Amino acid sequence: MKVSVVPFFLLVSFLLISCSSDESDELEILFTDEDSDTEGNNPQDNGNGEMIGDFLATDYSILNESLSLDENLEQYVVNLPNYFLDNQLQDEDNSPNNNPVSNIGATLGRVLFYDERLSANNTISCASCHLQANGFSDPGQFSIGFEGGLTGRNSMGLANARFYENGTFFWDERAASLEEQVLLPIQDEIEMGLTLDEMEQKLQAEEYYQVLFRMVYGDEEVTASRVSLALAQFVRSMVSYQSRYDEGLAQVNDEEDNFPNFSTSENRGKQLFFSNQTRCSDCHHTNAFVGDAARNNGLDALLVDLGVAGVTGNNNDRGEFKVNSLRNIALTAPYMHDGRFATLMDVVEHYNSGVQNSPDLDNRLRNNNNMVRRLNLSDADKQALVDFMETLTDNSFINDPKFSDPFIN
Numbered sequence: 001m002k003v004s005v006v007p008f009f010l011l012v013s014f015l016l017i018s019c020s021s022d023e024s025d026e027l028e029i030l031f032t033d034e035d036s037d038t039e040g041n042n043p044q045d046n047g048n049g050e051m052i053g054d055f056l057a058t059d060y061s062i063l064n065e066s067l068s069l070d071e072n073l074e075q076y077v078v079n080l081p082n083y084f085l086d087n088q089l090q091d092e093d094n095s096p097n098n099n100p101v102s103n104i105g106a107t108l109g110r111v112l113f114y115d116e117r118l119s120a121n122n123t124i125s126c127a128s129c130h131l132q133a134n135g136f137s138d139p140g141q142f143s144i145g146f147e148g149g150l151t152g153r154n155s156m157g158l159a160n161a162r163f164y165e166n167g168t169f170f171w172d173e174r175a176a177s178l179e180e181q182v183l184l185p186i187q188d189e190i191e192m193g194l195t196l197d198e199m200e201q202k203l204q205a206e207e208y209y210q211v212l213f214r215m216v217y218g219d220e221e222v223t224a225s226r227v228s229l230a231l232a233q234f235v236r237s238m239v240s241y242q243s244r245y246d247e248g249l250a251q252v253n254d255e256e257d258n259f260p261n262f263s264t265s266e267n268r269g270k271q272l273f274f275s276n277q278t279r280c281s282d283c284h285h286t287n288a289f290v291g292d293a294a295r296n297n298g299l300d301a302l303l304v305d306l307g308v309a310g311v312t313g314n315n316n317d318r319g320e321f322k323v324n325s326l327r328n329i330a331l332t333a334p335y336m337h338d339g340r341f342a343t344l345m346d347v348v349e350h351y352n353s354g355v356q357n358s359p360d361l362d363n364r365l366r367n368n369n370n371m372v373r374r375l376n377l378s379d380a381d382k383q384a385l386v387d388f389m390e391t392l393t394d395n396s397f398i399n400d401p402k403f404s405d406p407f408i409n
Contacts, residue, residue, distance in 0.1 A: 054104075059211045066208050067111060067406045074402035076106035076237040083250045084241045089286040094167035099179060101233045108212045109234025112227060114405045117202050118186050119146040120193035126185065126231070129155040132403055135328030136238060141339035145190040153305075154339035157332040159397065160325040162236040163288035171321045171337040173294050174311045182231040183224060196224040203227070238403060240327040240394040241287075245270075248391075249287070262391065268381065269388025278351070278375055278385070282364050284326050289392065291323020295362045298355030298372065299336060307337070318360045330390045331398065344386045352377045 050057040053071030063069055095101065112118065113126045129143035129151070130136040138155035145151065153171050161169070167177050175181035185191040186199055194202075203209045203222045210220040217226055248259025255274060258267045273280045283291050294308045296319040308317035321337045335341040341350065352375045355365050367373045377385075397403070 055215075059215070062207050062211050066206075066408060068408050069107070069406055073103040073107055074110075076101055076103050076233070076402065078239070080239065080241060081246075081250065083253055084246060084287050086253075086287065089163060089288055092163040092165045092286055092288060092290060094164055094178065095162060095236055096177070096179070099229050099232060101237050102216075104212075105216050105230050105233040106237045108216050109230035109232070109237075110403070111208070111212060111406055112203075112231050113234050114407055115203075117206070118192055118194065118199060120198075121146050124192050126182075127405065129185075129191070130158050133331070133398055135159050135240075135331040135398065136403075137332035139333065141334050143191070145188070146193050147190075149190040151190060153337045154334060156322070156324050157328060158235055158238055159240040159327045159394070160238070160288045160290065162239060163286065163290050163325065164322075166293060168294075168322070172308050172311050173322050178232040178235060179228045182235065183228050199227065200224060238397075240397040242396040243327070243394040244391040246287075246394075255287075263387065265380075265384045265387045266391055269384035269386070270391075272377075272381055272385055273388055278377075279364055280351075280385075283323050283362075289326035289329075294320040294322050295364075296320045296358065296360045297351075298358065298361050298365050299340070299350075301356040301358050303358070305337065316360065319358060320360070326389060327392050328394055328397065330393050344389055345382065348377070348382045348385050351375060352382060 052060040054073045055063065055071060060071060099105075113130075116122045116125045116128075118125060124144075124146040129138045131138065134157070136158035141154060142150040142152070143155045156171065161178065166173075169175040169178055169181035170184075175184060183196065186194050187196065200222050204220075209222055213222055213226060214220045216230065244261060245259075248261045249255060251260055252258075255270065259270070262270065272278050283295060283297075285292070294317070296307070300319065303319045306318055308320040309315060311317075329335075330344060333342060333344070335344070335347050341347050351365075355361070355372050355374075357372050361372070365373055
C-alpha cells in the first residue's frame with residue numbers, strides 16, 4: 001500500500017559508543033521514530049521511492065524474503081501507566097542516555113535475538129535459551145549450547161530487565177551493562193561459539209541486515225557495537241505490566257489494599273509478601289519486583305558456586321547472586337541460579353525453613369539474635385504466597401507478536 005503521510009527517522013545526535021570488540025570506537029548515527037507531517041521526507045526515501053508502510057517498497061521486498069514483519073513498525077516505545085511507574089520504579093531504569101529504545105532499533109534487535117546465524121553452526125539463537133512462552137527463560141535446568149554442551153547456570157528470565165538500577169547482568173553480575181551482556185553469550189565457547197569478527201562477517205552478508213542497519217544507523221555497516229545497541233534495545237523493550245496484579249493495582253492504586261479481582265488466598269499472599277513476617281518485598285521491590293543488588297540468600301552453607309565473589313575476588317561477595325524480577329515468575333521454572341528448585345512451592349519452603357547459615361548470608365534473612373530466620377508459615381499461607389506470585393503472569397506479554405520470532409520458517 002502507498003501511504004500519504006510518510007514517517008521519517010530524524011537524525012538527532014552523534015554519539016561515541018565504546019565497542020566491546022577489538023575495533024576502535026566509532027561514531028554512531030541514531031534515529032528517532034518521530035513522524036513527519038511532510039510527505040517524502042524519509043531519509044531512506046528522498047521522495048523517489050514508493051513506500052509500503054514504514055519501509056521503502058524495495059527494502060520491504062528484501063525483508064519479506066526471510067522475515068515476517070508488519071509493514072508498519074511495531075510499537076516498542078510505549079507509555080507505561082502511572083500506577084505501574086509508581087513506587088520508585090523509574091529510579092530502577094538502567095537505560096543509558098545514548099541508547100534509548102526506538103521502534104526501528106528494537107526491530108533490528110528482535111531479528112538479531114532470533115537469528116541462529118549468531119552461533120558458530122547456525123543452530124542456536126538468543127531465543128533458544130530465552131523462550132517467550134516461558135517469560136524469556138529456559139524451562140531446562142541448564143541451557144544447551146551450539147555443540148550440545150550445557151551452560152553452568154540456569155537462564156534467567158528477561159522480562160523487565162530494564163528495571164535494575166545498578167545495571168549489571170548475569171547471575172554473578174559480571175556484565176557492567178546490558179549492552180555488554182548481550183555480546184558475551186555469542187562469544188561463549190559453550191553457548192554460541194562465535195568471535196565478534198566472525199559475527200560481523202556473517203551478518204554483513206545478509207541483505208536483510210543491510211536494509212535494517214541502514215534504517216537504524218544510516219549505512220549498512222555491521223559492527224559488534226551496533227549489534228550490541230540493537231539487542232539491548234529489544235531486551236529493554238520487554239516490559240511486562242499487564243498481569244492480573246496490574247489490573248488490581250489499577251483499581252485500588254495501593255498494593256496494601258485488597259484487590260477486588262483477587263481471590264481470598266491471593267490477597268492473603270499479597271499481604272504476606274509485603275509484610276514484616278516474610279519481608280519478601282525487601283528483596284523484590286517496586287512494581288517490577290526487582291532487587292537492588294546481588295544477595296546471598298542462604299542456598300548453601302558450604303558454597304559450590306562463589307557467585308559475585310568469583311568475579312570480584314572479594315570474600316564479602318561469596319554466594320551472592322543477582323535478584324531477578326518476579327514478573328512472570330510462574331513461567332520461569334526451575335528456580336535459582338542453578339535451577340535447583342522445580343516449583344514455586346519449593347522456593348517458598350526454602351525461605352520458610354531451608355535457609356542455610358553462612359558468614360555472608362544476607363542480614364535480612366537473620367533475626368535480631370543473628371540467627372537464621374524461620375518464617376513458620378502454615379500450609380495455607382505457603383499456598384497463598386504461591387497463588388499471589390502466579391498473579392504476576394502477563395499473558396499479553398508472552399503472546400505479544402512484537403516479541404515473537406520474525407523469521408519465516
